[in-house]
Amino acid sequence: MDIIAKLRDVPFDELHPNERLKVESDYLRGSLEAGLADEATGAVAEDDTQLTKFHGFYMQDDRDLRDERRHQKLEPLYSFMVRLRLPGGVISPAQWQTLDDVSSQYANGTLRITTRQTFQYHGVLKENLRAHLQTIDSAMIDCIAACGDVNRNVICSANPHRSKIHRQVYDLSRSISERLLPSTRAYHEIFLGEERVAGGAEEREKSLNAAAGGESVPDPNEPLYTRHYLPRKFKVALAIPPENDVDLFAHDVGFIAHVERGELEGFTVCVGGGMGMTHGEPSTFPRLSDPIGFCSPEAVPAVAEAIMLTQRDNGNRRDRKQARLKYTVESMGLDAFKAEVEGHLGEPLAPAREYHFSDNGDRLGWVEGDDSLWHYGLFVQNGRIADFDEGPQLRSGLREIAETHDGDIVLTTNQNLIVTQVSSEKRGDIEAILDRHRLVADHSRLRRNAMACVAFPTCGLAMAESERYLPSLIDKLDAVMNEAGLADDAIIVRMTGCPNGCARPYLAEIGFVGKAPGRYNLYLGGGFSGERLNKLYRENIDEATILDVLEPLIQRYAQERETDEPFGDFVIRTGVIQETRAGREFHDA
Known part of the structure; x- marks a missing residue:
């Protein structure tokens, strides 16, 4: 039974407002065309702020300036965060130069690597949105489905050039991304100037009438998603053991590669991961995914689709706080969820296979690939690419590399990047650029394994600082580590400004989650390889208390x-x- 049939007898007003909005949005068009043309405000209509997410951007405002602008009787300084769809995180040098140009022309002059292996821009004004997206499109990159209730950017173990297996896994990430892409042409019409094809309304009306009459027919505008789209976001990750650099178990769907005698045999399939929760609501919790079976490499896109369809048809559309796939698995039970996935596939999955992960970090510095070319993993603190005063000139240095390098540049889910396919003869040239722009520094292992979300000033959900604060806290924790004789040791530290978990703090050995300005919940006990959740240790504490607790x-x-x-x-x-064995035990004392 598909989503149309399941919702046929549900009163429309019992659905969450976002569900009603999607159905009535004309396949994500809403009133965006008129809103972009309205020069009286830097914002778009409230309903349209939900629809922009499906097109890859969020409306935000500068929270540092809210009070000042309110006193001046000005509206908030609205702008947009724009996120790219970049499966596997691979960028050519030419694309890098275009993306770098866009950051100056239409954004705040920086690029930020996200924990989903892509870039996002901050400070894009409404009047620049179309030019921004059109320039990106000229580089064969788009933002479609980078946000919203659809399949998000598909991530995989970094760098397809490292080995034959890495290339195969990267190719599968692209295949999944294309297969699960929404079909609506709204993005192309509104932002790229594509003319709307006549007849769409008539076909849509026929489809709706057929569904109302009890027929199950494909939606001509959205044959996969239907006009309902998904209940919430949907995230897919692929990993190659023993490295869990993607934090595979944190995602709705995970594919764990199995390699035998140098050949890719297939993947163990996992479902039900997710990081977000809400403070004070124990019915919400982070959860790690569970294995449900094994599939061949060729079957991976179809399996991803079957899992997405199962979530589409069974996810909670009344309560968005219970709408992620992890809660669908909890409510249905893993066996029932698996059975419906296999029903979509038309065949059972093979039994899941054993796997082993050793860590979830990146390989920094020089790494030699199977083809004898070299790849340089570069640490980027919290993913922010800019030229810092008295610090690394990241943007300038990487621009110079992009202008001279003939290999790719690959982003990682730990907010770092890799300069790939460097010959032995050209290693010296890359090293000279890195040195000239102060990009190579002797960072502690604690800092290299730390991550933070953006938080203030742009994220509307932030309760506390994260990206702007974590580096100074790491300075203090480094001093504690040095005093303890642990200067060369790694501990996974992550911080977010709210409980939504964008930097995956609930997998950290030491996790900080913002509770209020200057105050954080402290979590301990995550697994070094990303296979165990942590648990709340101290609530709503300031920096002095954090240090008093952690030092001993x-x-x-x-x-x-x-x-x-x-x-x-x-x-x-x-x-x-206490060890957290399952997400439902996350809040247990």
């Missing part, structure tokens, strides 16, 4: 840990924190 724990870790024991394992073994 880190000292104790240095003195009592077992050989090669990660910090997250240590705090569980010694009873500092």
